Structures are given as C-alpha cells and as structure tokens.
Amino acid sequence: MSDDPISSENHGDVRIIWSDNPPVNALGAAVRQGLVREIEAAEADDGVNAVVIACKGRTFFAGADISEFGKPPVMPWLPDVVDRIEACTKPVVAAIHGTALGGGCEIALGCHYRVALGSAKLGFPEVNLGLLPGAGGTQRGPRVAGPELALQMAVTGKPISAQVAAGAGLVDKIIEGDLLEHAVAYAHEVKDTRPLPRSSERNERIENVDPAIFDEFKKKNAKLFRGDVAPQANLETIKAATEMPFDKGVMFERTKFMELMSGPQARARQYFFFAERKASKIDGVDDSVAPREIKRVGVIGAGTMGGGISMNFLSAGIPVTIVEMNQDALDRGTGIMRKNYEATARKGRMTAEQVEGAMGLLKPSLNFDDLGECDLIIEAVYENMDVKKEIFTKLDGIAKQGAILASNTSYLDINEIASVTKRPEDVVGLHFFSPANIMKLLEVVRGDKTADDVLVTAMALAKKIRKVAVIAGVCYGFIGNRMLIPRQLEAEKLLLEGATPAQVDKVHVEFGMPMGPFQMADLAGVDIGWHRDPSRIENIRDALCAKERWGQKKGAGFYDYDENRRPSPSDVTAGIIEEFRAKKGITETREISDQEIVERTLYTMVNEGAKILEEGKAQRASDIDVVWIYGYGWPVYRGGPMYWADSEGPDKIVEGLKRQQERLGDTFSFSQLLLDKAEKGEKFTR
Numbered sequence: 001m002s003d004d005p006i007s008s009e010n011h012g013d014v015r016i017i018w019s020d021n022p023p024v025n026a027l028g029a030a031v032r033q034g035l036v037r038e039i040e041a042a043e044a045d046d047g048v049n050a051v052v053i054a055c056k057g058r059t060f061f062a063g064a065d066i067s068e069f070g071k072p073p074v075m076p077w078l079p080d081v082v083d084r085i086e087a088c089t090k091p092v093v094a095a096i097h098g099t100a101l102g103g104g105c106e107i108a109l110g111c112h113y114r115v116a117l118g119s120a121k122l123g124f125p126e127v128n129l130g131l132l133p134g135a136g137g138t139q140r141g142p143r144v145a146g147p148e149l150a151l152q153m154a155v156t157g158k159p160i161s162a163q164v165a166a167g168a169g170l171v172d173k174i175i176e177g178d179l180l181e182h183a184v185a186y187a188h189e190v191k192d193t194r195p196l197p198r199s200s201e202r203n204e205r206i207e208n209v210d211p212a213i214f215d216e217f218k219k220k221n222a223k224l225f226r227g228d229v230a231p232q233a234n235l236e237t238i239k240a241a242t243e244m245p246f247d248k249g250v251m252f253e254r255t256k257f258m259e260l261m262s263g264p265q266a267r268a269r270q271y272f273f274f275a276e277r278k279a280s281k282i283d284g285v286d287d288s289v290a291p292r293e294i295k296r297v298g299v300i301g302a303g304t305m306g307g308g309i310s311m312n313f314l315s316a317g318i319p320v321t322i323v324e325m326n327q328d329a330l331d332r333g334t335g336i337m338r339k340n341y342e343a344t345a346r347k348g349r350m351t352a353e354q355v356e357g358a359m360g361l362l363k364p365s366l367n368f369d370d371l372g373e374c375d376l377i378i379e380a381v382y383e384n385m386d387v388k389k390e391i392f393t394k395l396d397g398i399a400k401q402g403a404i405l406a407s408n409t410s411y412l413d414i415n416e417i418a419s420v421t422k423r424p425e426d427v428v429g430l431h432f433f434s435p436a437n438i439m440k441l442l443e444v445v446r447g448d449k450t451a452d453d454v455l456v457t458a459m460a461l462a463k464k465i466r467k468v469a470v471i472a473g474v475c476y477g478f479i480g481n482r483m484l485i486p487r488q489l490e491a492e493k494l495l496l497e498g499a500t501p502a503q504v505d506k507v508h509v510e511f512g513m514p515m516g517p518f519q520m521a522d523l524a525g526v527d528i529g530w531h532r533d534p535s536r537i538e539n540i541r542d543a544l545c546a547k548e549r550w551g552q553k554k555g556a557g558f559y560d561y562d563e564n565r566r567p568s569p570s571d572v573t574a575g576i577i578e579e580f581r582a583k584k585g586i587t588e589t590r591e592i593s594d595q596e597i598v599e600r601t602l603y604t605m606v607n608e609g610a611k612i613l614e615e616g617k618a619q620r621a622s623d624i625d626v627v628w629i630y631g632y633g634w635p636v637y638r639g640g641p642m643y644w645a646d647s648e649g650p651d652k653i654v655e656g657l658k659r660q661q662e663r664l665g666d667t668f669s670f671s672q673l674l675l676d677k678a679e680k681g682e683k684f685t686r
C-alpha cells in the first residue's frame with residue numbers, strides 16, 4: 001500500500017484528484033506535493049479535459065496541517081499550490097463535503113469552480129489560531145464572496161453554510177445526491193469554457209468599495225478586537241484587497257501572516273487548539289471502554305442550573321425528565337426554558353418547530369419515582385451536603401441498574417455524596433457552568449470509585465451536547481472554582497490595603513479577562529454563600545450584604561448601577577470599605593501598583609493551579625487552561641493560566657510571590673511543583 005495521500009483516476013475525460021489524508025485531510029507536505037504533481041500530470045495529459053479535486057473520509061481539506069507550524073518549511077508552500085491549481089489551463093472543480101476550512105477554503109478558491117453538498121461548510125478559522133488566511137484567501141475571498149462576507153468570515157472565524165456561500169457566489173452549485181457524480185457532470189458542463197474564471201482576476205466585487213464598511217464592522221464587533229492582534233490583521237488584509245492589485249495584496253498578506261505566525265498570540269492559540277482536543281482523553285482509561293447508552297436524562301431541580309442543564313440535552317434531541325418539589329417551581333422553571341428557546345428563535349438561530357421539538361422532549365414531574373426510567377440523573381439543587389446526601393440515598397432506591405448518578409455540585413466532595421449509595425462506581429460530578437445552556441465548559445469530577453465507563457460516557461455525552469469536558473479530581477472547588485479562591489481572597493485584601501474595586505478590575509480587564517473579580521461578584525450576586533445575618537460582619541462582602549448591596553440585581557454592590565446596569569464607582573462602597581478598615585484597626589492605606597495586583601491575584605492563581613496539578617486533581621496543565629478559557633473567559637491569546645505562567649517563566653512567578661509573601665500571609669503556601677519548575681527552569685505546558 002502506498003503512503004501517498006494523493007491519487008487520481010479518470011472518469012472519461014475528467015481527471016479526479018483524490019486526497020485521502022485522515023482524519024481531516026489537513027494540507028501537510030505530502031498532500032501539497034501530490035496536488036501539484038497531479039495537476040501538472042492532468043494538464044499534460046491530452047486525454048483530460050477537466051479536473052475535479054475531491055477528498056475521501058469525513059471532510060474536504062480542513063486547512064493547513066497545524067502540527068507542521070513552527071517546524072522547518074517543506075516545499076511546495078500552500079500559496080504556491082493554490083496558485084498552481086488556479087493557473088491550470090484546464091477547468092478545475094472543487095467537490096466539497098464536510099468542512100472546507102482555512103487552507104482548504106483557499107484550495108477551493110484556487111479552483112475555477114466550486115460545487116458542494118448542502119451540508120458542507122466553508123470558513124476561514126485562521127483567526128482562532130492567531131493567524132489569517134495566508135494562501136491568498138484574504139485576496140481571493142473578497143474577490144469571490146464580496147468584501148463584507150469575507151471580512152465577517154475571516155474576523156469571526158465562524159464558518160458559513162453552503163447555502164450562504166452559494167448566495168454569495170462562493171459556491172457555484174449545491175449538490176443533492178452523489179457529490180462525485182454531480183461534480184464530474186459539472187466538470188463536463190464547463191470543460192470548454194474559456195477564459196477560465198480565475199479568482200485572482202475577478203475584480204468587479206472589490207472595486208469602488210466604501211472604506212467605511214471596515215470601520216463600521218470594527219465598531220460593531222469591538223469586543224473581538226480587544227487585546228487580540230489577529231482580528232485587526234485579518235481586517236487590514238481583507239481591506240487591502242479593495243485597495244491594491246492582487247500581487248501587491250498577496251505580498252501584504254504574506255507579511256502580515258509571517259508577523260502573526262512569529263508572535264506570541266498565535267503560539268498561545270495553537271497550543272490551545274491541541275489542549276482542547278487533549279482534554280477529552282482520560283488518563284489510564286483504555287480506548288476500548290465503551291460508553292453506557294443514555295436514552296433519557298433526569299434532572300433534579302428546575303432552578304436556573306437545572307433548567308439550563310436540561311436544555312443542553314433537549315437541544316441535542318435527548319429526552320429529559322425534570323423533577324421539582326412543587327408545581328409552582330416546576331412551572332416557573334419550564335416557563336423560563338421555553339422563554340430562553342423562544343428568545344433564540346427570535347434571533348433566528350432556531351425555528352418555531354425546533355422550539356416545540358425541544359420542549360416536546362421535556363417531561364416535567366413532581367414524582368421522584370419518574371427518575372427510575374432515566375439512564376443518567378443529574379442532581380442540581382443548592383449546595384448543601386445534607387440535602388445532597390438525602391437525595392442520593394433516595395436515588396439509590398429508585399434509579400435503574402446501571403444508571404449514572406451525577407451531582408452538579410461546584411464545590412462539594414463527590415466521594416462523600418457517593419458514600420450514601422450502594423453504587424459509588426456509578427456516581428460522578430458533572431459541574432456545569434452558568435448559564436448552563438450556553439457555557440461550553442463541563443468539569444467531570446472523578447470520584448475515588450467512579451467507574452471508567454461512567455467517565456467515558458460523560459466525555460462522549462459532553463461532545464454530543466457540544467461541551468468541552470475536563471476531568472477533575474475531588475477537591476474543594478475542583479479546578480476552576482478552587483483557583484478562584486486565592487484570587488478573591490487577595491482582591492478583597494487589596495481593598496483593605498488601599499486599592500479600589502475599579503483599580504483591581506481594570507488590571508484584570510486590561511489583561512484580557514471579560515471582567516474583574518468585583519464586576520464578577522456583582523454579576524453573580526455578592527450575597528452568594530452569605531450567612532444572611534446582617535449583624536455578623538467579618539469581611540467587606542458581609543458589610544455590603546448587610547446593606548443589601550447584593551450586586552447588579554439590587555442596582556448596587558461593589559459598584560453603583562444605573563437603570564441600564566451600567567456601573568460606576570460607588571462612594572457608598574468606598575465608605576463601607578473605610579468603615580471596615582477602621583473596624584479592623586487599619587489606619588493607613590498605600591498606593592498599590594498594577595504589578596502588585598497581578599502578582600497577588602494572578603500569580604496566586606497559578607500557584608493554586610500548580611498545587612492542583614501536583615495533587616493529581618487535574619490530569620495535565622493544559623486541562624487547567626481549558627477550564628479557565630472556557631469557564632471564566634481567560635483570554636485565549638494568552639493560552640490559559642498555566643501556559644501564561646510558562647510564558648512569564650515559573651521563576652518570575654516565584655520571585656513575584658516571594659516579593660508578596662509577607663502580605664499574602666499565613667493562608668498562602670508555595671506549591672512544591674511551582675518551586676521545582678522555577679528551580680529547574682522547566683515549564684508546565686511545554
């Protein structure tokens with residue numbers, strides 16, 4: 001058998017060039033070499049009048065081979081391959097199925113014609129890797145699809161459907177039925193057409209383009225550009241297509257591509273691409289372990305979490321039995337689910353039938369015994385160990401043999417919960433993040449006795465409901481919330497020492513987080529976990545809660561809020577902090593530098609992450625990064641806290657923490673792993 005991923009065959013006078021490079025037909029060196037060889041052979045063969053480029057397996061080319069990035073380049077380069085295809089003197093038709101992404105979409109643009117299955121998608125996801133379409137895509141894309149669509153595709157990285165692509169002229173024909181057969185027929189239709197429609201020569205859509213569209217796009221999508229260099233570079237190169245001839249535009253694209261490729265953000269994003277895919281692998285569990293079948297899911301509790309969790313399964317077509325204690329709570333919960341679906345439909349992301357379809361799979365119930373028919377039951381009631389134990393004792397009595405019993409606890413000990421059942425091997429933590437129907441992260445908490453096939457089921461199910469799952473060990477707060485604890489603690493201490501909530505938050509936002517610790521507290525509710533006794537004031541949060549400053553929902557928390565929930569620094573909060581300082585006998589405050597805020601709130605998080613790793617509560621450093629990027633909005637272009645720690649250097653982190661050690665006080669202790677990495681000059685992630 002040959003290792004060559006590229007082969008060819010003739011259908012009459014049409015030459016089919018096949019790529020067979022599993023899993024996703026990435027455009028590695030052998031593929032690039034084979035494509036050029038076969039195009040040249042087809043051109044030289046008098047018996048061939050047209051060419052079809054098609055892929056075997058699950059998809060058309062999904063882009064450049066990311067695993068080649070950073071290695072010495074192997075000829076031919078992808079841009080040259082695309083140019084060679086376009087220069088072919090015989091018509092070349094791309095036959096697209098699956099996803100034509102990045103370099104794959106650029107290969108399609110190099111072809112003279114594109115036909116696609118209706119289910120296919122086309123896109124420029126390079127921005128997600130910190131890059132831009134670097135094989136002529138920024139110049140051919142706008143020429144074929146129009147600058148506005150090309151801009152949207154490149155800056156957001158989101159693929160478009162074959163239908164949208166066809167509407168814009170990016171796909172010439174949508175195929176129903178056998179792709180190859182129709183592609184060959186199409187090639188026959190166009191085989192005598194001359195001149196060939198070469199994307200690089202099609203200038204009508206890029207002439208007289210109003211430059212204001214680029215500014216407007218940026219204004220509308222300002223969030224995408226914050227701190228991140230790739231969206232801006234994508235915008236500039238697409239804009240260049242409207243300002244300069246093709247050859248110059250391609251040179252500009254090349255310069256920008258190389259700039260991005262050699263920068264730290266692209267490296268971080270490419271690291272994260274593989275980190276995300278690694279997260280689904282379970283250490284010590286064989287690939288041969290089969291998942292259990294989940295035909296119906298049970299959810300206990302129709303509150304915000306229970307409702308959101310249920311929606312994930314309903315949206316994926318899995319029936320849900322949701323159980324509550326009383327009719328009012330049940331009606332309220334299911335009503336909110338319906339409203340959420342209807343809001344999605346109003347935005348055009350769901351049809352009315354899909355809303356009814358999803359809600360039709362929901363069985364609301366007041367009878368706990370109804371959970372007996374479920375294959376997976378997720379408890380989503382409030383955080384109280386006694387309540388959870390009571391529920392799991394009851395569940396043990398009614399759940400069917402082999403059913404998985406899960407808790408959505410965000411902090412509590414899964415082993416202790418499992419201990420009240422006679423089947424601890426079936427018990428697992430499934431920690432969803434709020435809003436559970438939207439947030440991508442799922443922490444799968446592995447108890448001491450959790451069976452391998454339960455974990456395998458959880459990971460497979462996560463993929464089905466489009467979550468990114470990470471395995472966590474049992475510890476207080478698991479991975480994400482555990483790392484939040486030192487950050488919160490230090491942030492509040494900083495207030496006592498003289499910082500303001502706005503100063504601390506600003507440092508975090510400038511770092512790239514969506515919000516700082518105090519903005520997050522106000523959004524989530526300052527009163528979460530509060531003891532509800534206004535006379536007991538042990539910290540600033542207690543003091544705020546006692547004055548009913550519970551956050552955004554009360555129009556007041558660490559910040560004041562106007563009727564549109566816009567925050568402003570609060571004199572009342574400043575007064576409360578002052579009062580609390582006096583109570584604590586703190587008479588002096590000091591100027592606090594932004595660097596100190598970074599060291600006390602972010603370096604301490606890294607230290608906690610290292611502890612999680614050394615205790616084996618995370619399988620790998622990159623899993624911690626996945627948790628923070630998908631669960632808390634850590635800027636992906638910084639690669640997550642552990643990758644960032646490596647970029648700073650573990651020795652620098654240790655130095656910073658030592659500088660702060662006195663202020664960090666007795667609650668702080670160094671992670672031995674962090675100290676070791678610093679001493680040996682090693683990294684967590686590389």
Ligand code: 3HC
Nearest residue numbers: 024026062063064065066067101102103125133134135277
């Ligand atoms: N290069 C190398 N490996 C790739 C790859 C690529 N472009 N795309 C996917 N893979 C690998 C994954 O790492 C994974 O490997 P594993 O099984 O060992 O973990 C395997 O292929 C399957 O990938 P997924 O688990 O992601 O499979 P899905 O079916 O969920 O998704 C996909 C398929 C939509 C194609 C998704 O893999 C994807 O989005 N890939 C990246 C596409 C992309 O970013 N392309 C642009 C590349 S940059 C470029 O083209 C530059 C050019 O402009 C010059």
